Structures are given as structure tokens and as C-alpha cells.
Amino acid sequence: MKCKQYIYLLTSGQLKEAPVSLRAEAAVHRMLCRYCRSFTRNDARLDGLLDDYREAIHRNGPETDEPGGS
DSSP states (O other): OOHHHHHHHHHHTTTTTSOHHHHHHHHHHHHHOHHHHHHHHHHHHHHHHHHHHHHHHHHHOOOOOOTTOO
């Protein structure tokens, strides 16, 4: 598997639903490729930050920056 294919499968969400053989191939690639390991960690961290941000928006409501508003 090439990095481009791995990144596409990961970021499109197709890797979660892929057949076992493709997920195994991706796991082997990730083990061997330090760039894809790093990308996977960063992608998971970004997903976590975005989830936290979405929760904060739903919990607090959207912030308004209207002039003269209270």
C-alpha cells in the first residue's frame, strides 16, 4: 500500500468499514511508515479537538459578536 492510498482511506472514513484484508494491509503499512504513523496520530488528535469544539458549541450555544448587544 502506498501512503497516498492509506491517507485517502483514513481521512475518508473508508478504512473503518474496509474488509479485514485491507485493514491488515493498512496496519502493516502504518507499522512500517513513520510518516503515516505520525499522520494517523495527528488526525486522531485533530478529530478529538473538533469533537470537543462541537460539544462546547452545543453546550454553550453559538457566541454572538453583535455590536451593542448584551
